[in-house]
Amino acid sequence: MSDYVLDLTGIRKTYRGGVEALKGINLQVPRGCIYGLLGPNGAGKSTMVKILTTLIRRSGGEGTMLGKPIGDRSALQKVGLLPEHAQFPDYLTGRQVIEFTAGLQDVPTSETRQRADSLLELVDMTEAQGRKMRGYSKGMKQRIGIAQALVNDPEIVFLDEPTDGVDPAGRRDFRLLMKRLREEGRTIFINTHILSELEPIVDRVAIISQGELLGEGILDDLRSEKPEFHIEFEGALSPATVESMEKTGLILNSGLITALTSRAADIQPVIDQLRREGLTLSRVELKTQSLEELFMGFVDQSNVAAPPPIPGTPVNPPAIPRS
Amino acid sequence: MKPYLTILLDSFRMLKARTIFWVTLGISLLVALIYLSIGFDEKGMSLFFGLSHFESDMFRRGTPQSETLYVAIFTKLIAEYWLSWIAVLLALVSCAAIFPEALQEGASGVVLTKKLSRFQVFVAKFVGSLLFVTLQVTLFVVIVFVALRWRVGSWNPSIFWYVPLILLVFTYLYSFMVVIAVKTKSVMTALILTLVLWAVSSFVGFIEGQIYSAIKMTERMEDSGKRMDVEARSAQTEEAEGEEALPSEEPEMKLEQEEYRSSSDANSMKTWHQRIVAAYALFPKTGRTMEIADRLLVVNGEKGSSKGTFMTIMMGMEMEEHDQGMSEEFVRVGEESADRHSKTYAIGTSVAFSVVMLALSAWIFCRKEI
Ligand SMILES: Nc1ncnc2c1ncn2[C@@H]1O[C@H](COP(=O)(O)OP(=O)(O)OP(=O)(O)O)[C@@H](O)[C@H]1O
Ligand SMILES: [Mg+2]
Numbered sequence: 001m002s003d004y005v006l007d008l009t010g011i012r013k014t015y016r017g018g019v020e021a022l023k024g025i026n027l028q029v030p031r032g033c034i035y036g037l038l039g040p041n042g043a044g045k046s047t048m049v050k051i052l053t054t055l056i057r058r059s060g061g062e063g064t065m066l067g068k069p070i071g072d073r074s075a076l077q078k079v080g081l082l083p084e085h086a087q088f089p090d091y092l093t094g095r096q097v098i099e100f101t102a103g104l105q106d107v108p109t110s111e112t113r114q115r116a117d118s119l120l121e122l123v124d125m126t127e128a129q130g131r132k133m134r135g136y137s138k139g140m141k142q143r144i145g146i147a148q149a150l151v152n153d154p155e156i157v158f159l160d161e162p163t164d165g166v167d168p169a170g171r172r173d174f175r176l177l178m179k180r181l182r183e184e185g186r187t188i189f190i191n192t193h194i195l196s197e198l199e200p201i202v203d204r205v206a207i208i209s210q211g212e213l214l215g216e217g218i219l220d221d222l223r224s225e226k227p228e229f230h231i232e233f234e235g236a237l238s239p240a241t242v243e244s245m246e247k248t249g250l251i252l253n254s255g256l257i258t259a260l261t262s263r264a265a266d267i268q269p270v271i272d273q274l275r276r277e278g279l280t281l282s283r284v285e286l287k288t289q290s291l292e293e294l295f296m297g298f299v300d301q302s303n304v305a306a307p308p309p310i311p312g313t314p315v316n317p318p319a320i321p322r323s
Numbered sequence: 324m325k326p327y328l329t330i331l332l333d334s335f336r337m338l339k340a341r342t343i344f345w346v347t348l349g350i351s352l353l354v355a356l357i358y359l360s361i362g363f364d365e366k367g368m369s370l371f372f373g374l375s376h377f378e379s380d381m382f383r384r385g386t387p388q389s390e391t392l393y394v395a396i397f398t399k400l401i402a403e404y405w406l407s408w409i410a411v412l413l414a415l416v417s418c419a420a421i422f423p424e425a426l427q428e429g430a431s432g433v434v435l436t437k438k439l440s441r442f443q444v445f446v447a448k449f450v451g452s453l454l455f456v457t458l459q460v461t462l463f464v465v466i467v468f469v470a471l472r473w474r475v476g477s478w479n480p481s482i483f484w485y486v487p488l489i490l491l492v493f494t495y496l497y498s499f500m501v502v503i504a505v506k507t508k509s510v511m512t513a514l515i516l517t518l519v520l521w522a523v524s525s526f527v528g529f530i531e532g533q534i535y536s537a538i539k540m541t542e543r544m545e546d547s548g549k550r551m552d553v554e555a556r557s558a559q560t561e562e563a564e565g566e567e568a569l570p571s572e573e574p575e576m577k578l579e580q581e582e583y584r585s586s587s588d589a590n591s592m593k594t595w596h597q598r599i600v601a602a603y604a605l606f607p608k609t610g611r612t613m614e615i616a617d618r619l620l621v622v623n624g625e626k627g628s629s630k631g632t633f634m635t636i637m638m639g640m641e642m643e644e645h646d647q648g649m650s651e652e653f654v655r656v657g658e659e660s661a662d663r664h665s666k667t668y669a670i671g672t673s674v675a676f677s678v679v680m681l682a683l684s685a686w687i688f689c690r691k692e693i
Contacts, residue, residue, distance in 0.1 A: 015692075016692070050432075050693065053432070053436040054435070054436060055431060055432060055435060055436060055692070055693040056692045056693060057692065073438065073440060076436060076437060076438065077437075077438050079436075081432065081433075081436050083428075083429065083432025083433065083436070084428075084432075085428055085429045086429050086432060086433065087427060087428075087429025087430045087432075087433070088429075088430075088433060089333060089336065089337060089430075091336055091337060091339075091340030092333075092336065100329060100333060100433075101433065101437070103325055103326060103328070103329030103332075104326050104329050104330070104433075104434060104437040104438060104439065105326070105437055105438055106325050106326055106438050109325075148433075
């Protein structure tokens with residue numbers, strides 16, 4: 001048995017009508033991580049989740065989920081799902097929705113009650129639990145959606161656009177919740193295109209576009225731009241200092257020094273020098289390539305035949321380490 | 324077991340959450356209540372729990388006619404119009420959304436990705452719909468059962484035949500509706516096409532019945548015409564030989580021609596009839612199935628067409644002596660025509676229809692891409 005909770009090779013899906021939503025995707029998702037499946041609209045993210053949860057059949061490819069071939073229902077009992085555009089029975093209360101999923105997943109009645117309580121607490125819906133779904137706001141529905149996905153104590157949780165409609169406080173709660181689930185040893189598979197959401201918590205990402213896997217791996221490894229320090233100051237450096245600084249590899253622009261390093265110790269001498277010359281430091285910042293920049297880099301490269309070189313980015317796609 | 328119960332419970336909650344459920348229940352209770360409000364006393368009968376009263380010798384407490392009438396109000400009005408048409412229609416409308424909704428993207432993601440296989444979900448949803456209709460019909464029939472006891476003084480358990488038979492009628496139509504529902508995921512399309520099927524099969528059944536009666540009537544008239552002719556001639560010559568004698572020897576020219584024409588008419592009618600019967604075999608027999616319930620009903624201690632009994636009484640009231648033979652003849656043809664297909668045939672072919680439809684819809688349901 002593989003160590004991966006998800007181990008997929010060459011997954012393809014061609015919808016009726018000829019849309020090739022997935023063109024042979026290989027994915028390995030290790031146990032106990034937060035895994036982000038990123039891609040623009042129509043990339044095939046939801047298609048992937050639907051194949052894994054038997055809502056649609058794959059056109060080709062093989063794979064296992066929790067050690068069982070995909071499509072095997074016994075694996076689904078250990079899977080939680082928040083589908084895209086989830087539509088829960090609107091005549092049920094939030095609590096009943098959680099109990100409904102528990103019933104479908106054959107969670108013993110004795111456990112359901114206690115789990116529903118703690119899940120409602122977890123998504124901060126304890127107070128509103130007795131109101132009907134149709135009276136909930138979008139974000140409230142989404143919170144209940146996340147809660148019901150966890151009611152069967154799943155080993156792997158698929159969340160398709162989980163923070164759709166959730167407010168900033170809710171998103172922060174969501175991130176905390178994800179970390180907590182990871183600590184409990186669950187694997188969380190998140191589909192999203194809201195990258196800022198994922199950046200602080202995600203362990204691995206896969207970037208797909210137009211049904212093709214563009215990159216996969218640990219976020220830091222994927223970053224093509226190395227982190228650098230930006231030091232902003234007011235005033236002018238003496239020509240001698242400019243010369244000596246350029247010799248050490250610093251890049252100087254008016255009012256900005258760029259140091260190609262991520263170690264803070266490396267830039268202390270530069271700061272000392274600026275202070276000695278009586279200049280005012282206005283800002284010191286470690287710049288990393290954001291997930292969004294990374295994502296756009298991949299997607300643009302795949303969209304444009306001859307992509308314009310992005311400053312600091314090699315023209316060829318970076319080698320993607322896969323583990 | 325729990326996942327099945329969860330789906331059943333959800334189906335009930337869904338139905339209960341709809342206005343149509345309460346409308347159906349309301350009308351149903353109202354109809355039952357109106358029936359319950361008809362009563363008989365020593366002097367005659369009353370409506371609306373005594374609000375209006377009229378005197379009658381025939382229809383008063385304890386007479387067999389009053390039981391016949393009371394049962395006939397049920398069979399002729401309530402069963403024939405309300406149960407056979409409106410209640411079934413309302414049940415179809417109530418259940419129309421169950422399958423299209425199960426296949427909507429957002430909802431299916433919740434139900435179809437769990438422990439139960441698609442087929443199991445299909446079965447649970449279908450059984451749920453049937454249970455719902457059973458409950459509604461049973462509730463109604465129980466009220467009628469009580470009403471019969473109260474108003475004519477005897478328990479009549481044969482009334483409960485209506486429950487399985489209405490359920491059958493519903494199943495015929497619902498199984499077709501589910502095919503359309505899972506194919507198109509559209510409530511409206513499913514409902515409309517089902518109504519079309521219902522109308523067409525009722526129409527074909529009606530035409531078949533009409534042609535059959537026409538054939539039988541012609542045959543009878545020919546028979547009695549011949550009989551009269553034979554009787555007349557044998558009376559002219561010598562003593563009558565009896566009714567069994569056939570007019571085989573030297574028939575008159577005129578008679579021969581007439582007979583020839585009418586029998587060729589009858590033959591072409593028979594050919595047509597056979598064709599229609601063959602076509603009708605493929606349709607669900609909703610009307611025939613309801614007739615079976617009617618014929619299983621016991622009235623005045625006798626099983627058999629309550630409608631027939633009812634008509635005899637009604638006609639007996641209005642007709643002169645010499646017309647009575649004619650009306651009995653009419654009733655006999657009616658009964659014969661109800662007997663021409665066995666119960667097994669009517670139910671068997673319709674159930675076959677339902678089984679095919681259900682197999683088809685289950686297959687589509689299991690393979691549907693969301
Ligand atoms: N039922 C369907 N029939 C035909 N084509 C479909 C169907 N569902 C999706 N597609 C197509 O497959 C492609 C991938 O769709 P998918 O929903 O997987 O994208 P996505 O990555 O989830 O996008 P989004 O971020 O907008 O949710 C799209 O081109 C879409 O048009
Ligand atoms: Mg999607």
